[in-house]
Amino acid sequence: MAVPVAFCITELDPGGAERALFEIVTRLDPAEWTVKVFCLGPETDLSRKLQERGIETVCLGARRASDVGVLFRLIRELKKFRPIVLQTFLFHANIVGRLAGWWAGVPVILSGLRVAERAKRWHLWLDRWTNRLVKWNVCVSEGVRQFAMKDGGLPADKLCVIPNGVDVERFAHATPADLTPIGIPAEAWTLVTVGRLSLQKGQDDLIEAVAPLLNEHGELHLLIVGEGPERDRLTALTTKLGVSNQVHLPGWQADVPGILKSCQAFVLPSRWEGMPNALLEAMASGLPCIATNVEGVGELWGSGEAVNLVTPGDVTALRIAVKTVYEQRQKQDGKLPQNVIIKGHTLKSVSLSYAELFTSSLK
DSSP: OOEEEEEEESOOSSSHHHHHHHHHHHHSOTTTEEEEEEESSOOOHHHHHHHHTTOEEEEOOOOSTTOTHHHHHHHHHHHHHOOSEEEEESHHHHHHHHHHHHHHTOSEEEEEEOSOOOSOHHHHHHHHHHGGGOSEEEESSHHHHHHHHHTTOOOGGGEEEOOOOBOHHHHHTOOOOOOGGGTOOTTOEEEEEESOSSGGGTHHHHHHHHHHHHHHOTTEEEEEEOOSTTHHHHHHHHHHTTOTTTEEEEEOOSOHHHHHHHOSEEEEOOSSOSSOHHHHHHHHHTOOEEEEOOTTTTTTOOGGGGGGEEOTTOHHHHHHHHHHHHHHOOOOOSHHHHHHHHHHOBHHHHHHHHHHHHHHHTO
16 A cells, blocks of 8 residues: 655745655655645646646645744645655745644654755754654755754754756757857857856856956857846846846746757856756756865766866856866766766656655654
8 A cells, every 4th residue: 555655845936956856756656655745835837747747736825934824734734634754845844844744743754955054044943943853854965964963963863865866868868959049149158057046056156257258258158047036136247247248147947958958068156055956967968067066066076077176155266167168168078977977866766765765764
């Protein structure tokens, strides 16, 4: 008989954690697990796609963090579904899910730690305070596990690691997208980054790093794919540095695989991370990659790629790394990055790891 397992996530907008949840739940064996997804936020395209794939999904309609009523709505839903296992994703869902799961009498509560949170220290306190309700905290990288122990104060015996995964075939064999509607000429050499426009992602450091190179090389363009609260500040920065014609911020884009295939190099300028999906996707695309040495990144890198790692916040080092890749004017063949992913970061391996964790947690 299939075991009822609930997943709870803060929202189902098309971000990295949300996509990860989608891939995990749609790959769990329905003969072993009866899956139901609870989203604290409103209905979205991704929630509808889950429904289309046969995954029952309930969106609880919270539109702000102060909506205390969502806790009681989740308790009511959990009591109706009666899961044996509850797996939560993202900070707000972790806290609300733990409290609701405990109140609803869910036997096993697991939480997902997907980032080394360095901006909101009160998150760490609240996470530590409610962690007595959790059997396991699932970290997306060894870096996040170490951060959870040292900075978060969580016990080592409640921390395990299941890394992110990526659909290698989807990115390796994508059809290149046409970037001219974005304003990038067909003959351009394009550096791309993908991520929410936020302080964490470090797009401001990247713009400052490449501005002198953009002014020197007219064919060089920077494409920043994503949306978020830093949009106005980033746009103002490109104007201030005189590079607005070569820095493009088109917002969220559906065809990320095609965009990556149309670019010549990828850069991850984050100040902190968990295990960045965007970097996994760029590696699967076979692009030369530059990244700050934040949580999860070093675990993906072979020793041969170490020259493309830079210290977070070091604008000069980031500029030198971009200049080096640009001056080479050649793509890597993609074999080593894809091999790294295939070894432990496929979507199938990630889903199987969650299934194994659920099974072991029931013993």
